[in-house]
Amino acid sequence: MRKREELMEEIFKEYPGEWILIFNDEIIDHSDNIEEILRKAEEFPADKLSDDSIKILKVLSEEVRLY
Numbered sequence: 001m002r003k004r005e006e007l008m009e010e011i012f013k014e015y016p017g018e019w020i021l022i023f024n025d026e027i028i029d030h031s032d033n034i035e036e037i038l039r040k041a042e043e044f045p046a047d048k049l050s051d052d053s054i055k056i057l058k059v060l061s062e063e064v065r066l067y
Contacts (some may be wrong), residue, residue, distance in 0.1 A: 012034070012058060015060050015061070016060070016061040017032070017058050017059050017060040018030050018031070018032055018058070018059050018061075019031050019032065019033070019034050019036075019037040019056060019057070019058050020037075020056070020057045020058070020059060021037050021040055021041055021054070021056055022055040022056075022057065023044060023053060023054050023055075024053050028040065034056075037056055041054060041056060
């Protein structure tokens, strides 16, 4: 069985879309490059935040059709 990380990486590469960084339900930044979003997320001190205050999401492009 494949590891979850490998499967997620494959999905993220296969389907085009935009990465979104959300802090306290407010959009902070967005990019098609996950590395940019991860660098921006590092600016938020993890030891002072609750687990649900910062999120990284991928919104799939409208070109993607999942049936």
